[in-house]
Amino acid sequence: MSSRTETDARLPASMKRKTNKDNGIWRLIWKYKALYLISIPSILYFLIFKYIPLGGSIIAFQDYNIFKGFSGSDWVGFAHFAEMFKHYDFLRILNNTVLIGLYDLIFSFPAPIILAILLNELRLVMFKRVIQTVVYMPHFLSWVVIAGMSVAILSPTTGVLNQLLVLFGIDPLYFLGDNSYIRGVLVGSGIWRDTGYGTILYLAALAGINPELYEAAQIDGANRWKQTLRITLPALLPTIMILFLLHIGKFLDFGFERVWVFLNALNTENGEILDTYIYRAGLLSQQYGYTTAVGLFKSVVGLVLVMMGNLFSRKTTGESLY
């Protein structure tokens, strides 16, 4: 360091400025050393648990054998990817994944927004609090429990839902035993579980809206519907956009457990998604290389979607993740 400052003195002014800038960064780091020190664990966390394992993706290009390891396994190039695209079921599973992702985007994503706005309209604070707590609850149930409850509720003979249908003169439906309902059940159970919890961020954003805006609107004669449309929604838009982009990134990550617990012989055809397929082929049949390839494909699609969504969002609304 010291020898560097000595040479600095002899350098022309233009170059000096650059190194000064360099020093500036170090000085800045030194100034906020406590903050940087505090952030070391999290930086290390991301390096060790997120970035380094990324390197493990190379087994997608290998005929991976756990006794030979990364270095000893044979390279197979893109063979696993070719196998994946040739697999007779790949299109069906991808189709399921995309469709379920799409339903999730269309139905699950707006649900917390609507619920948050509705909650925001409630006058009685106590009532609002109680409702909020009640709708949060399901989020803390595990999927196994939810699946158990769903089997009971959706049962064609003893289930509550079907007894309701019978009251209205509709024949009972075997919701879990039919290809045509499974996607609805999967997305619906997600809405039931996570809508309440998803309102937290929106409610926080709603709390930040300046009440004067509403007062001004009232004076101008806007009713509640107009107020929602002209003030609440635009104020929520940045939050919505950010969450939307994050959601897009997880478009193909519908989740393994929540699907696995609902699958049975009668609904696998429309219910099976990439995650459950990876579990079956990879962990149960120990085809590590192949399923890593499938997973990698999924991640790349996710990345492309996020980047496209981000670009689109920046161009149109000016909001973006980065």
Next chain:
Amino acid sequence: MKLRPHGLINFRDTIFLQNRATRSSTLFRKEGICLKKWASLALTCMLVMSFLAGCSGKNEPAKEEAASGGEKKTEAADEVTKFSISLRTLNFGYVEKSPDINADKWVKRVEDLTKTDMDIRLVPHKEYEQKMVQMFATNDIPDVVQGQGGTTGKEMAGSVEAGVFMPLDDLLKEYGPNLLKKIPKEAWNRMSYQGKIYGIPEWLGNPSRRATWIRKDLLDQTGLPVPKTVDEYLDVLRAFKKLGVENPYMGRQDFKYADTFFGSYDVFPYLSQFEEADGQVQPKFMDSENMVKALSTYKTMFDEGLINKEFATINPTTFKNTILAGKAGIWTMNANELIQWQTQLQDTVKDAKLEIIPSPVGPDGKGGYYLYGDVARSYFINAKYKHPEKIIQFFDWMVSDEAEQFFTYGVEGENFTKEGDKINYKQPTDAQAVDEERYRQAFLWMVQDTTYNKGSLNLTEEGKSLMSVFDNTLANEGRDGIEFDPRLEALKKNPDIAPLSDTPPPLLITHMVKMVYGQEPIDNWPKVIEEWKSKGGSDVLKEANERYQSKEGVFLPRK
């Protein structure tokens, strides 16, 4: 394969986690002392340190190994043999609740009797396969590894082929004469890879384990005789229905433990069920004629309400609860559960009487369920271990008379008393003591015939009748087929077309269930076979026939 059929299992991997945690926290404390100066930064630094400590923990097992390797040398001269051993918890309450299995009194007693010092590493029952693969992948392999069945099972992850374990033939001849004498040849065959024995098997003398159970009290009410054929069974089921039994035949998801009639027609679509037809080896489900008959039987039951309309979504827990609530007439369960279920059922239905009857016979006059493998648990010795002969001796002791008495009855004075040669053993009744007995008899007794515990069943009337069920009813039934071990490569490629030990390939289940539900005509079965072939089944057939001709890893039917 030892299959634990029912109940939800809670799994923990406390041992590994605890070790890791204590290790990093001691380091954490040591480093913390020298960081007093900057009070404001101390916390941050400690966080970093504990983090680094957590990372460096990875290197430690290697050091430990080296250290214990050194110890072993000195101990060889002494008496106590030290070794680490991995054991699956098998869903045993006593094992899973134990705070430290290595400090358990029964483990200590076994160690005293055998002059060993075991370091038991428990593998959670439910995540067994994954944890085993993890263990091999991280190269943290104990001196003795417990497998399930043969040398090439999934849980072994190709470790025998990779040379992780040592061949035992010569050692067995020298140090394990009792093992060689007591363990049947079929079981040793399963432990062989390329002509050499790689593991010591805990064997299953009578591989016919699953049985057809009936509510005898209900059957008596109908006035019908004990059914024998499929048609007689259907009549009994119809009579049960008239009596108001909710589930005359108890169905379950994927036909698991609800496959009675596939056995009658000998068409189990399972892993061990290949057969020779017209000089070709093929899976039994390709016998369309009989498969259609079996499926039609289920369809009849479904249409007449003899099987639950929702059987496609009945899970193991619901299955058991429904039966124990007295809402089922006939079902399938492992015979060894008989006494326990009888007691539990009588809590809800006082007059209930359970009986195991011969399974329905098909056109060939035979029936029954698929036969289990000859090997329950198996033990492999790490090729790096210095004194394998000591371990052979340890297992050799397991089949001795001393071991039989110890594991069956426990310790004299504490668990039983002796009058001359007669042993007075009082069977425990409270749940905890029963757990402990089961643990001693079935978990800690590592090498035995696991058909049933003779000494214990001989004590009661129910026990004796259960033994007769095994020896008379079950020994005379059961379906076996040609089995390939190691598994056919073509089956590994596509999980959809691959059957498991007791479940059909997913592709077939879908069609089978739909056919029973009437969503697809049963006559379509030949088309289903074509679909199975087109999705990789043809490769399976080709490989199966090649393997069959070359007689590599082929096991012929035992019955």
